Amino acid sequence: MTPSVLPQETFTTQTLHETALADARAANPFDPREIRLSAAGGCPRQQTLRILGAPQAPESVTQLSIFHAGHYWEDYLASLWEARYPGQVNRQVTVETQYGTGHIDLWVEPIHHLVECKTTKVARRAQLPLDEHLDQVNLYLHFWGNAHGATGEIAYLLKETGEILTFPVVYDPHRIPRLLERLDQILIAVQIDQQPLPIPEDAAPFQFPCGWMDAYGQFTKCPFWAHCWGEPTIPDDADETLIVDAPETWIDSLQTYATAVTAIKDTKQALKPYEQIKKDTEAALKDWFDAYPIAGLRIPDGTLRRTISKASDSWDVPQALADGAITPEQIAPYTTHQPGRVTWRWETPKPPKTSHKKSPTPQD
Ligand code: SF4
Helix, strand or coil: CCCCCCCHHHCCHHHHHHHHHHHHHHCCCCCCCCCEHHHCCCCHHHHHHHHCCCCCCCCCHHHHHHHHHHHHHHHHHHHHHHHHCCCCEEEEEEEECCCCEEEEEEEEHHHCEEEEEEEECHHHHHHCCCHHHHHHHHHHHHHHHHHHCCEEEEEEEECCCCCEEEEEECCCHHHHHHHHHHHHHHHHHHHHHCCCCCCCCCCCCCCCCCEEECCCCCEEECCCHHHHHCCCCCCCCCCHHHCCCCCHHHHHHHHHHHHHHHHHHHHHHHHHHHHHHHHHHHHHHHHHHHHCCCCEEEECCEEEECCCCCCCCCCCHHHHHHCCCCCHHHHHHHCCCCCCCCCCCCCCCCCCCCCCCCCCCCCC
8 A cells, every 4th residue: 555645744653653544544445335244243223324325423543543453463363373374374255145245354274264353452351252243253154164164263352461362153053043134134224225224222322332431531432423313412401311320431430530529629628727817818918008009028938919900891791782782783793602611510419308297197
């Protein structure tokens, strides 16, 4: 791939990396209009939106970098097999089916072994292998591998530690009908109805795969989020139904936030006596400063300065508008738009109310 032209003065390792990512994205060899077996275990609506060409949010540099890192780790895993079986390791073997296309990461020809390469986080170690990856490899075995007498495995690279964990995949025919049914739905949606599938019943805007917090604490969204959950609007913060349970991945951050809020509150409380001393001293000195033309009082530890800003007038524009003294058109050239101010408030659960009602008696 020839790199994009960049002015030499803009060269840094970062700009070269980001340009290489954009070039790799533009040269993506996969057809966006094909049904992907690799995504059969994911959100079916997402596949239909992509195939039907719905506009999608561009990937962030972080997302592209993660994707890119997956490629060079795959190169490393391939090199391990290549060292054992030179020239006999096939990459991205295409599996064509009536439902869609799959791409087997590694096919080790002499031992009829297929390898699906994935990267993941250490925190996910206990959940491996992930169900949607088992779905993917089972489909490869179903449509291609079984006919080639294949064994399969999923190899996970743990990003933080560089460890590689392997999980053999034994063909499980019970998985297949559900997956074929889903692929059928996708096929009908894109070829006959030409309409995206509905939002899955168990999908939620702030849960994977719709929206989640990534390893770097950033809210990450499916590229089609706006199609499913709408453009961001300013919610009514008095509407209790808009308070939702925090996703599990955010609980630690929120607990840390709560600790910080409590610490700020305690510190403010501890500062109160000092603020009172400051206020009382300033009040006591006011007359003295007013009576003499001095700007400060010095002691060896420092100087207390008093500054009086110039008197100024202010105008109650909303009232003048309400009284009709001026019109919005008249002040339009002097108007600047201020975005809404954002405030955050931490609330602790209220203790249950104790009822002072009299217990009902049999006569009541
Ligand atoms: S936002 Fe959620 S429901 Fe919508 S396409 Fe993406 S993953 Fe599927």
